[in-house]
Amino acid sequence: MRELLSERKSRHLDMCLDRTMPVEQGRTGLERISLYHSALPESSPEEVDLTTSFLGYSLLLPLIISPMTGGSGKGRHLNRILAQCAEKYGMAMSTGSIRIMLENPEFKSHFMLKEVAPGVPVLANIGAAQLGVYPVQTVLEAVKSIDADGLFVHLNAAQELFQDGGDSDFRGWSRDIEALIRAADFPVLVKETGSGIPPAEGLKLLEMGAAAVDLAGSGGTDWVAVETLKAGSKLSEAECFYGWGYPTALLLLAYRSIMRTDKAGGEKLRGRIIASGGLRTPMDFALALACGAWLGAAALPFIRAAEQGGMEGVGQYVETLRTGITRAVVLSGARNLEAFRRSELRVPEDLQNEARALAFGTAQTAQTAQTAQTAQTAQTAQTAQTAKAVAESAATTGQHA
Numbered sequence: 001m002r003e004l005l006s007e008r009k010s011r012h013l014d015m016c017l018d019r020t021m022p023v024e025q026g027r028t029g030l031e032r033i034s035l036y037h038s039a040l041p042e043s044s045p046e047e048v049d050l051t052t053s054f055l056g057y058s059l060l061l062p063l064i065i066s067p068m069t070g071g072s073g074k075g076r077h078l079n080r081i082l083a084q085c086a087e088k089y090g091m092a093m094s095t096g097s098i099r100i101m102l103e104n105p106e107f108k109s110h111f112m113l114k115e116v117a118p119g120v121p122v123l124a125n126i127g128a129a130q131l132g133v134y135p136v137q138t139v140l141e142a143v144k145s146i147d148a149d150g151l152f153v154h155l156n157a158a159q160e161l162f163q164d165g166g167d168s169d170f171r172g173w174s175r176d177i178e179a180l181i182r183a184a185d186f187p188v189l190v191k192e193t194g195s196g197i198p199p200a201e202g203l204k205l206l207e208m209g210a211a212a213v214d215l216a217g218s219g220g221t222d223w224v225a226v227e228t229l230k231a232g233s234k235l236s237e238a239e240c241f242y243g244w245g246y247p248t249a250l251l252l253l254a255y256r257s258i259m260r261t262d263k264a265g266g267e268k269l270r271g272r273i274i275a276s277g278g279l280r281t282p283m284d285f286a287l288a289l290a291c292g293a294w295l296g297a298a299a300l301p302f303i304r305a306a307e308q309g310g311m312e313g314v315g316q317y318v319e320t321l322r323t324g325i326t327r328a329v330v331l332s333g334a335r336n337l338e339a340f341r342r343s344e345l346r347v348p349e350d351l352q353n354e355a356r357a358l359a360f361g362t363a364q365t366a367q368t369a370q371t372a373q374t375a376q377t378a379q380t381a382q383t384a385q386t387a388k389a390v391a392e393s394a395a396t397t398g399q400h401a
């Protein structure tokens, strides 16, 4: 078992680092959104301050390096490079899954990143699937033993289903996460791994007490693809599942709709949404922030930069992000990050409608989109109760009207 898990981690990492492997699938949809341009911006890049608060720390950049490695020699090495960069550039970061450390305590040093990144939040990470295996107390102690500032729980049902020997019983995940949050005296955050957390479930997690939700949509690293490629031709029927889930842009717009139109929902979401899934260019990160995300996050570009160029490579990438986000703030006329997170956006109507449907259920969306002529019918057809029922049923079943 020990070797199996370590070997699997190693294979995953090697495959993701191999640029000939088509591990990225689908589209984020961010190419369909744009910012408004100000021809008279009345600001300058020097004036734009990107610092932001997160888990009691002040970050220099609104960025977090998503959970990836630990559990292999190369993983340990890259993890430390990323942690050093997180500290140097003022970004948050997470370790990869600490499951391997729970099984083999000798791997603990792979996750001791706080010692190189004392000035920024460093999160531990574990899969929801493991919460049903290990007692809550064991998980809490493991997080504390590496001095992490909190725990990122990952949801990866699609990956598990397509992984050789993966878990396929997802019953009890919500219950286990809730029990963990109740018992923890540190922040617990929840993320997907590239299929996305729809708003009904994101809100449910926040209501349970999650400190933040990383919506982690599709369009970037695709774990169905990674597992399929890893298994060779055996799982080729899985290809029709590539890109499964909600594109990152759709999720961002759906959460944004709630933030802008639903007072109670908006209050729950503000400051607690992290965006990831295929964010690569400075504009991807800028758009995520402009949609209202508190932080932007990514995995693949950081690990590739670390492998290829070490600290310098990651530094160059981060500088590109800093400069690009700053320029977007200036050119959109926002002047500061707070205003930028409330940007008006140019969004095609079909995408906006789809996002509203995901946020509120089709009924309420119909109400919004209806012309004056048909508004009456739509109104009768749906009540706030219907929308709530749709959201609740979505939260239970993971399905969306």
Ligand SMILES: Cc1cc2nc3c(=O)[nH]c(=O)nc-3n(C[C@H](O)[C@H](O)[C@H](O)COP(=O)(O)O)c2cc1C
Pocket: 012, 013, 016, 066, 067, 068, 069, 095, 096, 097, 125, 153, 154, 191, 192, 193, 194, 216, 219, 220, 221, 276, 277, 278, 279, 297, 298, 299, 300, 301, 303
């Ligand atoms: C090499 C590698 C290892 C990963 N391991 C983990 C992990 O241990 N825990 C986790 O929550 N996510 C893990 N992920 C998923 C990422 O955190 C992220 O959710 C996903 O890759 C989508 O983001 P991206 O498109 O920016 O890569 C891993 C990703 C990569 C590339």
